[in-house]
Amino acid sequence: MKRVYNFYAGPCTLPLEVMEEAQRDFLDYASTGMGVIEISHRSQEFKHIAEDSEALLRELLHIPDNYRVLFEQGGGRGQFAALPLNLLKEDGVCDYFVTGHWSNCAQKECNERYGKGVVHECTFLNEKGLYAVDFSKMTVTEGADYAYTCLNETVNGIETAHHLPDTGDVPLVADMSSDILTRPIDVKKFGVIFFGLQKNVGPSGMTITIIRDDLIGHARKYTPSVLDYSILCKHGSMFNTPCTFAWYMAYLNFKWIKSIGGISELEKRNIKKSDLFYNYVDKSDFYISKIAKDCRSRVNCVFSLKDESLNDEFLSLAKASGLVGLKGHKVLGGMRASMYNAMPYEGVAALVDFMQDFASKHA
Numbered sequence: 001m002k003r004v005y006n007f008y009a010g011p012c013t014l015p016l017e018v019m020e021e022a023q024r025d026f027l028d029y030a031s032t033g034m035g036v037i038e039i040s041h042r043s044q045e046f047k048h049i050a051e052d053s054e055a056l057l058r059e060l061l062h063i064p065d066n067y068r069v070l071f072e073q074g075g076g077r078g079q080f081a082a083l084p085l086n087l088l089k090e091d092g093v094c095d096y097f098v099t100g101h102w103s104n105c106a107q108k109e110c111n112e113r114y115g116k117g118v119v120h121e122c123t124f125l126n127e128k129g130l131y132a133v134d135f136s137k138m139t140v141t142e143g144a145d146y147a148y149t150c151l152n153e154t155v156n157g158i159e160t161a162h163h164l165p166d167t168g169d170v171p172l173v174a175d176m177s178s179d180i181l182t183r184p185i186d187v188k189k190f191g192v193i194f195f196g197l198q199k200n201v202g203p204s205g206m207t208i209t210i211i212r213d214d215l216i217g218h219a220r221k222y223t224p225s226v227l228d229y230s231i232l233c234k235h236g237s238m239f240n241t242p243c244t245f246a247w248y249m250a251y252l253n254f255k256w257i258k259s260i261g262g263i264s265e266l267e268k269r270n271i272k273k274s275d276l277f278y279n280y281v282d283k284s285d286f287y288i289s290k291i292a293k294d295c296r297s298r299v300n301c302v303f304s305l306k307d308e309s310l311n312d313e314f315l316s317l318a319k320a321s322g323l324v325g326l327k328g329h330k331v332l333g334g335m336r337a338s339m340y341n342a343m344p345y346e347g348v349a350a351l352v353d354f355m356q357d358f359a360s361k362h363a
């Protein structure tokens with residue numbers, strides 16, 4: 001078996017240890033004589049998976065007691081609808097801090113279907129012609145039901161986790177689909193945090209929502225039951241049959257994170273990997289990053305070749321060298337190397353070596 005370095009943005013590479021453990025459990029989980037995807041979500045065995053995964057996530061993120069953790073379906077986009085349905089009053093207002101593709105999709109879902117989301121365009125081209133984000137001039141609408149932000153724009157490669165917008169008493173909702181568990185966060189600063197599993201945690205299809213108690217119980221009457229936070233809470237995220245396999249994979253991943261030293265260790269590794277990558281891009285005259293240094297994502301490294309006519313050749317030679325998934329998102333073009341928690345330093349080093357080699361052949 002040959003495993004490549006997988007730079008896809010999601011679904012994405014997972015730790016080899018986690019994949020191997022899942023393989024062992026696939027046919028016979030905990031000596032039940034049944035595979036892990038064959039056991040009932042009501043069984044004792046699955047109950048342990050459900051309880052332990054929540055306990056581990058609470059420990060890793062230091063989630064305070066007044067927050068609930070929900071394991072849901074419908075991916076990230078499911079939450080784009082669930083949020084206004086649960087938090088935005090019929091005649092209410094909310095604010096969207098738009099920094100890139102995904103926060104823009106979220107505001108559209110709200111504005112085209114559910115109510116008034118004021119759009120604040122926060123990404124602009126700075127004096128050097130680079131994409132930069134500035135929240136400092138943005139103010140939330142008085143009496144807004146929530147303010148929304150995406151801490152890491154997966155498509156654009158823009159990360160803003162280190163300078164959050166100031167929303168005062170208005171609850172801040174954050175899409176952390178692609179940066180959850182890659183750096184420490186202070187959960188208390190948020191009303192709601194949600195993330196799809198497929199960018200750092202496990203397979204696609206499941207979303208985890210971390211929500212402050214007082215924000216539960218205000219859903220509109222016609223909210224689909226499967227998106228209603230209070231119904232999901234009441235049923236321990238088992239109102240309908242949950243994505244048991246995705247949930248189990250999240251559990252294995254949380255155990256792995258704990259075993260290697262938790263989020264602070266992962267942050268160190270992610271800084272080391274992204275520094276290696278951007279330092280090379282910055283000193284090369286063959287590749288460019290169009291994003292200001294203080295907004296560059298550590299996990300979705302977006303870059304381009306100065307000569308874009310070489311894109312196809314770059315991608316096919318990379319693939320032949322075992323470096324897969326480097327093509328940028330279709331709305332943006334260019335290249336993107338996603339280096340989430342499970343991408344080893346050696347993978348990024350191999351990518352940089354390849355880029356150097358490719359550049360010298362075309363100089």
Ligand SMILES: *Cc1c(COP(=O)(O)O)cnc(C)c1O
Nearest residue numbers: 075076077102154175177178196
């Ligand atoms: C991938 C992604 C989404 C969309 O997730 P789906 O599960 O495909 O709906 C939303 N937000 C961010 C930041 C993402 O990276």
